[in-house]
Amino acid sequence: MPHRPHSARGGSAGRRARSSRELEFRALLDAAVDAIVVIDHEGTIEDFSRAAEQLFGYEAAEVVGRNVRDLMPEPYRSQHDGYMHRHLRTGERRIIGIGREVVALRKDGREFPCDLAVGQVRGSDPPRFVGFIRDITQRKHAEEELRRSESELRLAQELANLGNYVAGGDGGGDYVSPQLCRILQLHPDQQRITREDYLDRWVHPADRERFEEAFARMDSGTAPLDVEYRIVLADGAVRHLHHLAQAVFGPGGQLVKHVGTIHDITDRRRVEDEARALQERLTHFSRLSTMGEMAAGLAHEINQPLSAIATYAQACQRLIRLPEPALEDVVDALEQINAQALRAGEVIRRLRTFVKNREVRREPVDCTRLLEDLRMLADTDARLHNIRLRIDSDVGLPTVYADPIQLQQVVLNLVRNAIDAMAEVPEERREVLLSSRKASEDEVEIVVADHGTGLAPEATEHLFNPFFTTKASGTGLGLAISRSIVRAHGGRLWHTPNAECGARFHFTLPVSPAVTTGE
Secondary structure (H helix, E strand, O other): OOOOHHHHHHHHHHHHHHHHHHHHHHHHHHOOEHHHEEEEEOOOEEEHHHHHHHHHHOOOOHHOOEEEHHHOOOOHHHHHHHHHHHHHOOOOOOOOOOOOOEEEEEOOOOOOEEEEEEEEOOOOOEEEEEEEEEEEEHHHHHHHHHHHHHHHHHHHHHHHHHEEEEEEEEEEEEOOOOHHHHHOOOOOOOOOOOHHHHHHOEHHHHHHHHHHHHHHHHHOOOOOOEEEEEEEEOOEEEEEEEEEEEEOOOOOOOOEEEEEEEEEEEHHHHHHHHHHHHHHHHHHHHHHHHHHHHHHHHHHHHHHHHHHHHHHHHHHHHHHOOOOOHHHHHHHHHHHHHHHHHHHHHHHHHHHHHHHOOOOOOOOEEEEHHHHHHHHHHHHHHHHHHOEEEEOOOOOOOOEEOOOHHHHHHHHHHHHHHHHHOOOOOOOOOEEEEEEOOOOEEEEEEEEEEOOOOHHHHHHOOOOOOOOOOOOOOOOHHHHHHHHHHHHHOOOOOOOOOOOOEEEEEEEEEEEEEOOOOO
């Protein structure tokens, strides 16, 4: 008995302690970001946190006392009690202390994915369990979006024949995409490839030096890797690749890794080569067509020295048959024959050079000399049409890096068009002006101007389209081919009206590399 008051005071203190712990637990329950649900050993809900109310859409009073399976859709609802009883009987853990992804059910009937972690309250008798639920809908959406993006990326890489990789600073492969494995005929398990392996096993021997130089520039931080080269596959096939990569450096400047893409451009290169061959055939055809149009003038240019040769030869015959041959006059006549033969030979040589089907060969070209050389091919044809051909070039022009025959073709085509444009104008206006000037530090501009009838505004829109022509006869390819030649040389070709009348065709060409670099 004397201890009862003490026991009463102890019981009161114990109740206060329990009450304090319950208040602390309630505060923690309400402050938790994740939803918390407390259940007993039969699955009956005892506590329901504020975050749980927001997540499931229930007020706590609506669910406390109900079975927790009401928060689950099938098949989780039917399986829950079996899991609970099995755990209590055998201690087997399916979720408790492990955690897993499940699907939960809101009050409005909507399902959502969640992470569920369940712990057993230590020392509780009968057992009580605390469930922590986190909505992972956004994460699932992000994961699905990532999977979709990765799938689209794989498809895009397959369609583009493009692969990517991440390699450690030592050159070892940390990641090689499936498409890059396919390009290199590499087994997916062979992810780690050193630069030396790649160089020895794949890169074409003739391209290794260029590849290593580009890699060295990247590793020094000078420039990203951007190089085209060939590889030789295990089956002996040669493929063309375009390799882009960036070196990633750490805070201390140490090389951390390389991130890059490799694009198989073999098909593109083949198409480009075929297009180039077709372009060369069209260009050759255009030169032949131009020569056909100028046949009368060229025949006249060749006939003149041939006629002179015949005349001097007849004079030689007469001089030799004289009783006292005038040998000095014979020598003079023979010298004239030789000069005229050289003149005819030069015309034929230039003609053969112009029409010959040949590979493109670029070299430093003096534009002033180019226009002067062109005079021999164009001047006679111009004179037959009573047209003056005048050349006006700035002094000291830098050379351009180009194929001289193709440039002659462009200018000759423009001159032929100018001649045709002046067929109906009075003779005093029939003049074609060829001029060249320095357009900028990096470009030379050549202009072909005429005083013809000019071009209608609607014609200028289609001027450079293939098969478009303003002539009664013609292929409509001349200007299209000329523009493609100029573009291939890094220049532009365009048209403007002449200030007085007629048309002006301009084209620019970049100056030779030796000039731009100061060599």
